[in-house]
Amino acid sequence: MRISIENFTKSFGDTTVIEDMSLEIGDGEMLALLGPSGCGKSTTLFAICGIHRMNAGRLLFGDADVTEVSSQKRNVGVVFQNYALYPHMNVYENIAFPLKVRKESRAEIDRKVQEIAGLVHIGELLRRRPMQLSGGQQQRVALARALIRKPDILLLDEPLANLDAKLRLEMRSEIRRIQLATGITAVLVTHDQVEAMSMCDRIALMDKGRIVQLSTPKDMYENPSSDFVAGFLGNPPIAFLEGAAANGGFRLANSQVTLPVPSGIDMPGEGAPMRFGVRPEFFQPDNPLKVSGKVSFVETQGREELYDVTLENGAVLRSIQSQSAGFRLGEEVSWGIAQDRILAFGPDGNRL
């Protein structure tokens, strides 16, 4: 089911958390609300499921205006950050709860619980209490409870935040598998860009209560609209070079080095401050546009190695290379930037 958020504003007392947000989520799409902690992701999610009232704006599910509909009637499944399982009920009763309050027949409830338990692989845990489950198992129970009454929309609030790294990886694909299998429209709230990129069709990147960019993971990675977006996405993160426009090129700060700018950008006026963003994979030994510096940090990541190179003016560029490269700390290097992959940002941080 399509979700349209129109001019949504939310404030708690005097503080406005979300201001005039509009967002459209397509039917069957899985969208990530990505952003740093405290930017209003959960608030948005709670507005969609009706726990928070909107101070202004409209919310549409399909063509129906649900702005004033109570959360009980919205038919939205939610997986809460700490799962919010009911501790006094066992797994079966937890999952069955949404059906029980709808007074469905015992047989019907039983059939559906067994079916959903199979889908999320917890068939053998039904008699346990939430406290007797591991984090990953609790997570699956929460997912099952959210899905059991076949909601129109599935909302997930940082569902993987409490899991260990391995389990997180596993559940990432698991949630995506279930979302695809059910074809449900889903919103995933996360502060982890890897999660957002790997699981979702599109990402809405939020900052301070606003959506700063809305696009597919690939597009957002390659074409960030601002240095904030560029900095938020990518691991290891992008490196920035400070400087200013000079003679149609980019003069590094505190340096005589001038770099050519990528083709087809609107240059700001002469002397205006600019930033270059260079992703680690585009700063490599064999690229043509050379800059020289000293290896100031080496991190072995197994398959790859991560280098920090400190340039003469003190700026740091990052490079990720295959293990075989074998550069050493302190080594003087002269590596090249892939010129057409440079991301150039203007004085206000927006992409040029």
Added chain:
Amino acid sequence: MRRAHLLGLGFLSPALVIIVMLFLVPVLLTVMFSFTNMSTATGISGGAYEINSASLRKLADAGAQESFLDALGQEAFVVDDAGITAVAAAYGEQFANEIGSQMLGERFTSRRDLERAFRKLKSRPRSTRDIKKAADLFKRSVLNVRFETADGLVGAVTGNGIAMTPDQQELLTRTIYTGWSWTTDNFALMTQIPYIWRVAGNTVMYVVLTLSVSVGLGLFLAITTFYLPSLPAASFRAIWFLPRILPNVIFVLMWKWLAWDTGFISSFLANFGVAPRNWMLDTDIHAWVFIVLINGMVGASLGMILFGSAIKAIPQPMLYASEVDGASRWQQIRYIILPQLRWPIMFICAYSTLSLMTSFEYILLSTDGGPGGATEVWSLMAFHTALDNYAGNLQYGLGAAMALVLVIVGILASLVYLRIFNFNDLVAKPRIEQ
């Protein structure tokens, strides 16, 4: 024992002292008192032995033989040293010595016999009147003489020449003792009190009704204030907490003012032509309604605070989850909030049953068990029997026995509650490994 255990005990010792002084000692004293016949008449210190008309009647009631009673009641004339000394003072050494050498130890059942014996003596006084008077100096009776010990009494009685079988002696010393003594009769006495079963029934009714009102009302208040915005909720809670912090007397006085024949209810109903009366005491049912309301309100305010804080402790997301799961307010209360209040509810029930069973101050202050004993509960009966009796004879021993019954019922109830609470579940193992 490990040193850690000793350390723990050390830290506990002040608490142990308090427990012993404030909890154990009163219980032990109650047990002790309940096996005595202490009352206003016996006093609580020791008593004495004295044969008088009242104690003779008591002896007769206790089944002493007629002949024994007659013997005790009769006076006798015994020639003993005390009498001889008295004679020496009044009639001279000579006569006294003569009596001493010839008659010491002799016993006469009437004065005339003694006089006749005196007349045979040489140094007797001249006048008949003096002889009569001298004889009187030997008159001995156990009547109306106070003996501090049983041995003293027995000595006097046998010294009077009254022979007693061991049975008679035992009966005598037991029956005429004016102090308290150990007895197990209190429990039998209790069952013979005609209104005892009514009082027991009242007690059960009082506990059940008051508990229902306080838990029900407490829950209702806790849940409604939970759903109210915070400011009205806080003021509402403060108002409902008043009964707890108001002095009992003031609180009950307000109820009395409400119910008096010149009070609020009467004045208000006077507008509709209802004759004024004391609404609290005019019928049994009214008295009960007031008793249950007064106690229920006090209990409810405690319940409200306890339940309220337990509801607040429910994680917010859990309530959110139940809402998006489609639960209505009522279903949220029924399936999420109430189950989470299980322990506080059980706690209030357990705690209140025990405290209601033993507390009577609000009843005492409001109806004092009236009208006509309709609201007399067990603890109040114990109080009335032992400490506040219209008849004036305060029966400490019987009252203590009544209280002991409550103590026993309380202990049994606690054991049952501990089972229900599943104490081991409730008391988690210490986190520090031993």
